[in-house]
Amino acid sequence: MESLMERFRESFDRRYERARERKAAGQRIIGWVCAWVPEEIFAAAGFLPFRVMGGGAETPRADAHLYSNNCTFVRSCLEEAFKGNVDFLDGLVACNSCDHVRRLYDSWQQYIATPFKKALGVPCKSSPMTIKLFAQDLALLRQELGEAFGVTITDEDLRRAIEVYNRGRSLLRQLYELRKADSPPITGAEALEVVKAGWYMPREEYNGLLVELLARLKGRKVEAGEHRLMVLGSQMDDPGYLRVIEELGGIVVIDDLCCGSRSFWNLAGIDGDPIQALAERYVNRPFCPRMHPREPRVKHLQQLAREYRVDGVIFESIKFCDLNAGTFPVIKACFDELDLPVLNLEREYTMTSAGQMKTRVGAFYESLEGRRA
Amino acid sequence: MERERSDDLSLENMVKRFRNRLARQREEGKELSKQLFTEAMANYFERAGNAREQGKPLVFTSVLAFPEVFTAMGAVPFAPAQYCIQLMVQGFSSKYIDRGVAFGVSKEVCSANTASVGMAADGIFPQPDLQFATAQQPCDPAVVESELLNLIYKVPIYWFNIPYRLGEGTVDYFKEEFKGVIGFLEEHVGLRYDEAKLKECLRIAKEAHHWYKKLQELRLEAIPAPIGCREAYSSYSSLVFMEGRPETIAINKAQYEEIRAKVDRKEGVVPQERHRVVVNGAYPFWNMRLFDWMEQEFGAVVALDFNNSIYMDSLDDELEDPIEYLARKSTGTNLAVKVACAPYPEFAEEIGRSAKRAQCDSSIYFTHFGCKMSCGSNKVFSDALMDIAGIPTAIVDIDAYDKRIVSEAQIKASISNYFKMLENR
Structure with missing residues (x-):
């Protein structure tokens, strides 16, 4: 049991190393922030979805780009990007989850050289019209990913x-x-x-x-x-x-x-x-x-x-x-x-x-x- | 001096203060636009206070909501957070911020929204019939405020989803939301949609908007700057509080004509204009006299801020379908819809270009402690201003509403150092 748990643990602990190995083997990798982002679209395109998370507590470069009242989660995520820890990413997809993540995305968009960047507009309530609105955004994401990477993501x-x-x-x-x-x-x-x-x-x-x-x-x-x-x-x-x-x-x-x-x-x-x-x-x-x-x-x-x-x-x-x-x-x-x-x-x-x-x-x-x- | 008595905070006393101010302004022969604005504000608060006895439903709204739809339906819109801001502009104390924290709001949430919750918990506001909330705009604290007010008042609430990005299909989406709002008002308080009334409100809004844009264009271009930051805010406030009401046309037209005359006379806010400033972030509302001090001390006049019409589209004449018109107007001119939560880099570039056009030489970014949204974009804006207009930015820490967080002396010291640095360059 412990060795199995170790495999789960390793997946996270060695995530950067593994991602680099996969990247070297030709795998495209898309980073995502916040659980409102549908990983399925990336997987359907043949990409490896990779949830972007923070690292250490020290965030000097992120602090200079965000602000002391932005939460330590987004500052830590941005610091990982500044450190080059996620430079293997072919893209980053975030969403408008909260004020902090919106500003994280802005800074990422401006200062980090990830090739493909997008923020989804997740609605704030569930209704037929908001689902339709979000579906339009997802359809656009599918199209933009296809155009950016020369892939076709079929319904199948x-x-x-x-x-x-x-x-x-x-x-x-x-x-x-x-x-x-x-x-x-x-x-x-x-x-x-x-x-x-x-x-x-x-x-x-x-x-x-x-x-x-x-x-x-x-x-x-x-x-x-x-x-x-x-x-x-x-x-x-x-x-x-x-x-x-x-x-x-x-x-x-x-x-x-x-x-x-x-x-x-x-x-x-x-x-x-x-x-x-x-x-x-x-x-x-x-x-x-x-x-x-x-x-x-x-x-x-x-x-x-x-x-x-x-x-x-x-x-x-x-x-x-x-x-x-x-x-x-x-x-x-x-x-x-x-x-x-x-x-x-x-x-x-x-x-x-x-x-x-x-x-x-x-x-x-x-x-x-x-x-x- | 701190003013603590809770009865000072009532709507009734707010109305009295505006009426007293109006009497003073008339006595002193102040500009017509100022008198009209003061009177309109007194009436705005009076309408909210008297809604129940007038038999009109009182709807609590988020800031930067869409007042026309409520006015046209015969409801009275009232934004509690704006009321708190108004109180703090008038120098009232921070007591209700603490009351909001005691209710359970985190002390890091924007102080205006926290105070609003505190005042609601203590029964300062009249009981609303309904609530109307926008999300995620204008910001997370405003959303939190709406949710907590609803926990207190337990009245039906309509959540209006504002899309993160505007594009194809957004107008249609807004139309559906506005139809939802109309249905909500019909269902819960028995109001009936009257297309002619909505058209009339929108015709008024369009004309007020026309004068507003003309004034702000003038402000952007004219050297010396003919209008100070505080005065410019009043024309914006009138739109925020009461768009769709006839008094907004009178205020904005009068203000435009007064400023036009000043421009023709080449009369500036200060005798010798030394700095043209672009301001971003939330104002220090508890100390708006700071801008007077900047003008007097450094000849520094705010020529560009979020009140300028740079984010606002012009409105067309087509009013055939008023709900569609309202949707187009909202997506094209509402600051919450266009800017508040949207990606900032493109707006930062727009600010940079406008700063260049306005010949600004200086920039102050107020980082309001409770506003994670604006604080988090200070670097994006500062860089855009430097890259596009060559202007360095001073980041000045404040709490926009709570004087206890950063004192006037500290704020002045930061600003003084900045202008001295500029002048020594």
Whole structure:
């Protein structure tokens, strides 16, 4: 089991090295930022999709191009580009997810020499007209990719990619189902490592690993704390955070993160126009706070909390993330209805110091124990 | 001096202050445009305060919404964040920013939107019948504000999706959204769409827009600059608050004629203009006198800012289908639609070209702490201004609404150093 987990871990840890090897072998690679960007289109074109994430905590060049109140996630992503760590990318596709990512894209567009650059306009609500609007944007992306790289992306290519991605997402749903158990076979930190591995390897290969993982998890038990937790909020791709939470006496049984469940929760349709199917899938995926109205999100979160029988909720937001941190009252009201306590945790993108977080999480656990007594 | 009493913050008292100001302006024989603007603002706030007794639905909107559609339908639009900005311009305290934070808003969210939530939580605003929110424009904090106000008021809300990019099909998309808004008003408060009324509002908006553009073109070209930053903002404000109402024509026409006369007399804002400044980012609204100080101290007049019409298309005459006209107008002239969340590099280039045309020699970029959107583009704008117009930019930290974050002395020191550096070059 440990060697299998190591393969997931390696996929991320050695992502740059592997990408360079693939690039050297003739593979085209498209970077993407934010889970609203449909990877399927890149895969259908024969490209390797590669989720752009940050690296270290020091971001001197990005700081000079963005601003101190832009979140550490976007500054860290931009720093990776300035360092040349992602210079193998043939393209970058972002979207208008939030003020920070919009400005990340602007700087990338101006100062980074990635050959193909585009930002998608993701609508802020789900309706037939917004899905149609997003489908137009995706159709344009398909056309522009085709023109830029001299490839043709057929409907059949897209359907095949959708099927492969749907398969992977279904397997991840199965993995998350296992976490409903009284004694889950996988920790939250491990689950995050599994999910993010998929962004750096061909999906067919990833799906194979997932099948193997599900088989090996049968009968596995992990040493877990007594508090069943949900984690939600800003971009959190560092399992170290979840490890700290779990080592103190909890187990993360479910998340509502763009690097977690939100990235795979729903599937795309396989009949009809594949671009339309992708637009529907992405606009209708579980809402993050950039989507409105809030009611579908609240309902989804409450459903997750009930199904996974959580005792408490950890709401984390990266400093300056207005959409998450600003809507904390919505989250609080959502879980108040279920009488579930919420810890509001501000953090930076990279975990530079766990001390304060440990203190706050520890105090939260004490309050959970107090409720039980 | 800090003013803390909450009753000062009521709409009723806001109206009184504008009425008192109007009386003073008349007594002192101030320009007609100023008197008209003051009166229009008093009426705007009065309409919001009296909506209930007048039997008109009160609709809380995002800033930079589309007031014509509400006015034409017989509803009263009111933007809470703009109200907070107005209070802070008048020197009221930051108490409601803290109240918003106490409600649960992160302290890093824009202070105007946070204050709006604080005021709503404390019942300062009248209860709205409906809400109208745009997203993702104008910015994330505005979206957060709308969501939290809705949590407080629990009234039906219409979310208007503003596309990130404008292009083929955008006008059709806007038409559908506007039809949605009309249906929303019909469904929830029983208003009826009247095509003739919408046409009339748009005809008014078109004429007001015409005078606005003429004024701003004049401002861009005329040397010495005939109008200061603060005055220029009033014609913009009138459009933001009450586009589609007849008083906007009177204000903008009067202001144009006054400024035209100044240009003809070659009369500038300052006796000796030494610097023509381009300003980006949010203004320090709590201290708009800063611009007077810049004029007096350095002969520095703002010739170019977001109020200039550089982002605004001209409006055509075709009014056959008013919803389509509204869609075209919104996509062509609304700052939130055109600029707020769109990719910035192309706008930065436009600013650069306009700065060159306006013969600007200096540039100030106000980085408002709560505005990640504008702060994050400071480098893109600064580089465009340098590359296209050869102008160096001073980045000046502020909080646009909260005087506690960066003091007046600190702001003045940054600006002084910049102009001294320019003059020593």
